[in-house]
Amino acid sequence: MKHPAATEPSARESEETSLPIFRSWKSVYLLVLGSFVFWVTLLIALTEFFS
Amino acid sequence: MSALDFVVLIGSMLGIAIYGIWRTRGRRSLNAYLHGDGRTPWFAIGLSVMATQASAITFLSTPGQGYLGGLGFVQIYFGVPIALIIIAIFFLPIFRRLNVYTAYEFLGRRFDGKTRLLGAALFLVQRGLGAGLTIYAPAIVLTTVFGWPLDLTIICSGLLVIIYTVAGGSDAVTVTQKYQIGIIFAGMVTAFCLLVAKLPAGLTFTDTLALAGGFQKLNAVNFSTNIHERYTFWSGLLGGTFLMLSYFGTDQSQVQRYISGSSLREGRLGLMFNAVCKIPMQFSILLLGVLIFVFYQFEQPPLLFNPASHQYLALHDDSGQLQALESGFQQTHNQARRQIENWLDARHNGDETGARTAFAAAAAAQQQGEAIRAQAEKTLSAANSGTTANDADYVFITFILHQLPHGVIGLLVAAFFAAALSSKSAELNALGSSTTIDFYRHLVKRDATDAACVAASKWFTAFWGLVAIGFALYAHLVENLIQAVNILGSIFYGVMLGLFVVAFFIRRVGGTAVFWGALAAQMLVFFLYYIYFNPRFFHPPISYLWYPLVGCAACVLLSLILQAALGATNKSAPASPVS
Numbered sequence: 353m354k355h356p357a358a359t360e361p362s363a364r365e366s367e368e369t370s371l372p373i374f375r376s377w378k379s380v381y382l383l384v385l386g387s388f389v390f391w392v393t394l395l396i397a398l399t400e401f402f403s
Numbered sequence: 404m405s406a407l408d409f410v411v412l413i414g415s416m417l418g419i420a421i422y423g424i425w426r427t428r429g430r431r432s433l434n435a436y437l438h439g440d441g442r443t444p445w446f447a448i449g450l451s452v453m454a455t456q457a458s459a460i461t462f463l464s465t466p467g468q469g470y471l472g473g474l475g476f477v478q479i480y481f482g483v484p485i486a487l488i489i490i491a492i493f494f495l496p497i498f499r500r501l502n503v504y505t506a507y508e509f510l511g512r513r514f515d516g517k518t519r520l521l522g523a524a525l526f527l528v529q530r531g532l533g534a535g536l537t538i539y540a541p542a543i544v545l546t547t548v549f550g551w552p553l554d555l556t557i558i559c560s561g562l563l564v565i566i567y568t569v570a571g572g573s574d575a576v577t578v579t580q581k582y583q584i585g586i587i588f589a590g591m592v593t594a595f596c597l598l599v600a601k602l603p604a605g606l607t608f609t610d611t612l613a614l615a616g617g618f619q620k621l622n623a624v625n626f627s628t629n630i631h632e633r634y635t636f637w638s639g640l641l642g643g644t645f646l647m648l649s650y651f652g653t654d655q656s657q658v659q660r661y662i663s664g665s666s667l668r669e670g671r672l673g674l675m676f677n678a679v680c681k682i683p684m685q686f687s688i689l690l691l692g693v694l695i696f697v698f699y700q701f702e703q704p705p706l707l708f709n710p711a712s713h714q715y716l717a718l719h720d721d722s723g724q725l726q727a728l729e730s731g732f733q734q735t736h737n738q739a740r741r742q743i744e745n746w747l748d749a750r751h752n753g754d755e756t757g758a759r760t761a762f763a764a765a766a767a768a769q770q771q772g773e774a775i776r777a778q779a780e781k782t783l784s785a786a787n788s789g790t791t792a793n794d795a796d797y798v799f800i801t802f803i804l805h806q807l808p809h810g811v812i813g814l815l816v817a818a819f820f821a822a823a824l825s826s827k828s829a830e831l832n833a834l835g836s837s838t839t840i841d842f843y844r845h846l847v848k849r850d851a852t853d854a855a856c857v858a859a860s861k862w863f864t865a866f867w868g869l870v871a872i873g874f875a876l877y878a879h880l881v882e883n884l885i886q887a888v889n890i891l892g893s894i895f896y897g898v899m900l901g902l903f904v905v906a907f908f909i910r911r912v913g914g915t916a917v918f919w920g921a922l923a924a925q926m927l928v929f930f931l932y933y934i935y936f937n938p939r940f941f942h943p944p945i946s947y948l949w950y951p952l953v954g955c956a957a958c959v960l961l962s963l964i965l966q967a968a969l970g971a972t973n974k975s976a977p978a979s980p981v982s
Contacts, residue, residue, distance in 0.1 A: 381675075
């Protein structure tokens with residue numbers, strides 16, 4: 353039995369996010385890493401300042 | 404709980420389940436039943452991934468972790484963003500390109516049938532055996548506190564989740580999870596706001612943080628390289644990435660959530676939503692626990708939060724030891740409270756020396772109180788009461804029950820059940836899908852029609868649901884349940900990840916080499932497990948927390964060695980990301 357038609361991701365879909373500012377996936381991943389760095393910095397500041 | 408609480412609890416749980424069944428009625432094709440209707444947007448996928456990972460024990464226990472240990476526990480989530488980016492770049496495009504129903508189908512395409520069955524079997528054994536905990540863990544806490552019958556609670560919640568998961572398949576899981584996570588967030592935000600409102604009037608935001616920080620509850624990041632310390636920045640970043648990659652990338656209960664998106668874009672954005680939200684979410688839950696700690700500096704907390712432990716001690720207290728401990732605990736608490744009030748006055752008057760002196764006295768009194776609590780736990784443990792659940796699990800529910808108004812209590816208990824049902828339904832859906840696709844259609848009936856596969860999937864989902872209920876009913880026989888399930892996961896996750904690492908990144912290794920390499924790696928992990936409980940053979944034993952790393956590394960290395968020995972006769976790899 354065959355699968356239903358595969359939803360083949362096009363090259364365009366793989367590259368573009370259709371988001372207003374972050375148009376490429378690379379920029380989305382950088383945003384995620386940026387938010388990770390932000391939270392770790394915040395947590396380090398919390399640790400250093402209040403301990 | 405009052406009648407209002409029961410109305411909120413039963414109304415929300417039944418309402419969501421009935422809505423899920425109604426919304427997904429008429430899903431008859433296999434694709435719709437296992438993948439959803441193909442219109443799931445990224446936000447729903449993101450919530451679904453989040454709801455699958457966060458079980459009831461997350462919301463019950465994590466505030467207790469914050470209360471006792473502070474914010475340090477947040478470090479284990481440092482690996483989530485990195486792991487999810489790796490999955491979005493490498494795993495998800497391949498799963499979608501092949502349009503697989505299960506992650507193990509990909510192993511079959513990349514390697515061969517036997518490797519696919521091995522991957523699926525490892526998943527079914529691990530997830531199938533651990534399935535009961537998702538229902539049992541919150542049930543044991545809630546029934547201990549409220550005095551409900553444990554078996555009836557397990558059976559009712561188990562049957563409810565079976566009914567809507569069997570009826571609506573993958574879409575029912577996604578649809579219900581959306582509303583269940585809504586209830587969870589509504590409950591947690593309400594608890595947070597009411598807790599902040601209950602803190603003493605003179606205590607400002609910075610006073611609260613300074614007080615918590617003074618008691619070392621805000622030590623969120625620890626850069627120590629000591630491997631004996633459990634939560635550090637490095638273990639979170641390295642070990643956490645590894646653990647999260649295994650869980651999100653190879654566990655069908657998660658894979659099924661993000662491959663059900665209408666496009667690659669929706670799946671990726673759903674994963675990125677979690678990559679951004681997971682750390683702040685866990686931080687907020689831990690902060691809730693830290694604020695409960697601050698609250699109990701001004702209100703008398705119980706000596707032991709678990710009422711069953713307290714009751715046991717009271718029943719077996721012939722020498723009056725419990726009374727002495729309770730009286731001593733109350734005295735040290737009053738002393739600490741007076742000194743904290745002095746500290747607050749001195750702080751507000753700008754008297755730094757006075758503030759420092761008062762805080763040192765408060766910390767000393769607090770330490771004495773903790774020593775008395777430890778003595779009570781030691782007495783309990785020596786009496787061998789059979790109480791296995793951690794006292795931290797009861798901190799948040801005790802606060803809810805004694806400090807929050809009726810209606811909100813019902814909302815929060817509904818939130819705990821919503822969390823239990825949402826992760827349980829995703830697990831059952833994944834177990835039913837994998838049994839149908841990887842075993843029934845692959846081994847038993849290769850020419851099965853869509854209708855036959857949907858029917859089989861429904862039966863298998865119900866079967867795994869009943870197995871979970873059965874396990875939950877007998878879970879009390881396991882001495883330390885949570886440790887047992889953690890060990891179970893650690894035993895199988897490493898080799899499962901090893902199979903996928905070889906499949907994605909080592910193109911020259913073929914099916915036969917990886918199959919025997921994985922089996923040998925699994926034997927090695929079983930051996931490590933054996934000597935862990937028989938330390939006379941090898942001392943000190945390797946902790947089970949290292950098993951995933953050992954299993955994955957051994958699987959990759961042994962596959963490479965076997966491939967070299969077998970020669971370059973591997974099957975071509977159309978699914979490889981490098982193709």
